[in-house]
Amino acid sequence: MEQQRRLCLPWRLPAALVAATLLVTTMTGCSRSPPVVFYTLTEIPSTMGSSKVPTFEILVGPVILPEILDRPQLVTRAGDNRVTVLQQQVWAAPLKSEVPRVLAANLNQLLPDAAVTVEPQPATGRPLWRVAVEIQRFDATPGSAVSLEAVWSVQGAPGTEAKIGYSVLQEPVSVPGYDALVTAHTAAIAALSREIAAATRVLRSTPAVPAPKAAK
Numbered sequence: 001m002e003q004q005r006r007l008c009l010p011w012r013l014p015a016a017l018v019a020a021t022l023l024v025t026t027m028t029g030c031s032r033s034p035p036v037v038f039y040t041l042t043e044i045p046s047t048m049g050s051s052k053v054p055t056f057e058i059l060v061g062p063v064i065l066p067e068i069l070d071r072p073q074l075v076t077r078a079g080d081n082r083v084t085v086l087q088q089q090v091w092a093a094p095l096k097s098e099v100p101r102v103l104a105a106n107l108n109q110l111l112p113d114a115a116v117t118v119e120p121q122p123a124t125g126r127p128l129w130r131v132a133v134e135i136q137r138f139d140a141t142p143g144s145a146v147s148l149e150a151v152w153s154v155q156g157a158p159g160t161e162a163k164i165g166y167s168v169l170q171e172p173v174s175v176p177g178y179d180a181l182v183t184a185h186t187a188a189i190a191a192l193s194r195e196i197a198a199a200t201r202v203l204r205s206t207p208a209v210p211a212p213k214a215a216k
Contacts, residue, residue, distance in 0.1 A: 038092040039074065039182045043105035044190055054115035056127040058107060058200070061118055063100040064134040070096060074178065077141045089178050099189060103133065106193035111200060130155040131196060138188070146171045146184035150192055154200050163199045167192050 069075060074089040091098065100118045107116040115126070130153075137149040148169045155162040169191045171184040 034088050036088050036090055037178070038090050039178070040092045041095075041098050041102045041182070041186050041189060043102050044109045044193070046109060052108075052112055052115075054126065055113045056115075056129060056204075057121065057124065058104075058111070058114050058116040058129045058131055059118075059120060060100055060104045060107070060116060060131045060133075062132055063096070063103065065096055065099060066135065066138060069138060070094070074140070074181070076181070077139045086178070099133075099135070102186070102189050103131075103193055103196075106190055107131070107197055107200075110193060110197035114200070127157060129157075129200070131200075133192075133196075138185075140181050140185065141173070142178070142181055143173055143176050145173055146181065146188050148188040148192060152192075152196055154196060154203055156203055163203050165195060165199055167195050 068083065071085065072090045072094070074086045074091065076084045076086065078084045104116045104118045107114065114129075115121075115124075132155075133150055133152040135148065135150045137147060139147045141147075148167070148171075150167045150169075151164070152167065153162045153164050169188050171187040171191065173180050173184045
């Protein structure tokens with residue numbers, strides 16, 4: 001019996017060593033968690049080079065997004081009343097700053113005679129126009145589509161009538177994976193930019209009609 005006890009003793013680990021082993025195991029498990037992947041929206045590729053000669057300016061803003069998107073993580077639609085906040089897929093910069101930046105960059109490419117910014121610039125003497133956007137829906141469904149609905153306005157010279165538009169856009173996601181989902185986000189913003197640019201061209205080609213003066 002005494003010999004059996006001696007044979008078993010070496011296999012009895014001290015409590016401190018057991019705790020240390022569990023801690024190392026836990027830390028090792030945490031280190032193997034999936035890495036965080038950062039995503040960003042991209043603008044329409046430049047095609048004009050340095051030949052751009054602007055004759056008017058556009059100030060983009062405000063650009064309002066749904067509050068549900070005011071977070072670092074990508075948010076996907078999981079059902080009519082349910083969304084998924086993805087902890088490992090994260091925007092590299094807040095969407096509330098990324099969307100205006102990309103809109104302005106896209107309009108710069110689509111309107112060769114415009115200088116488009118998201119911040120007021122020093123006075124240049126060029127006519128100043130304004131673009132405001134309220135994105136009411138920007139839903140992403142993996143493997144399906146990204147849907148965007150937005151109300152927007154283009155305002156020309158002070159006192160002239162603004163162009164109000166409502167865009168309902170859908171970009172398909174034909175392959176699995178979050179890269180394809182973010183690409184569809186970018187495509188939706190590009191489509192919205194093209195609709196705003198088209199409205200701006202129409203306003204630019206239409207003679208300005210001042211708003212009627214109030215009766216005395």
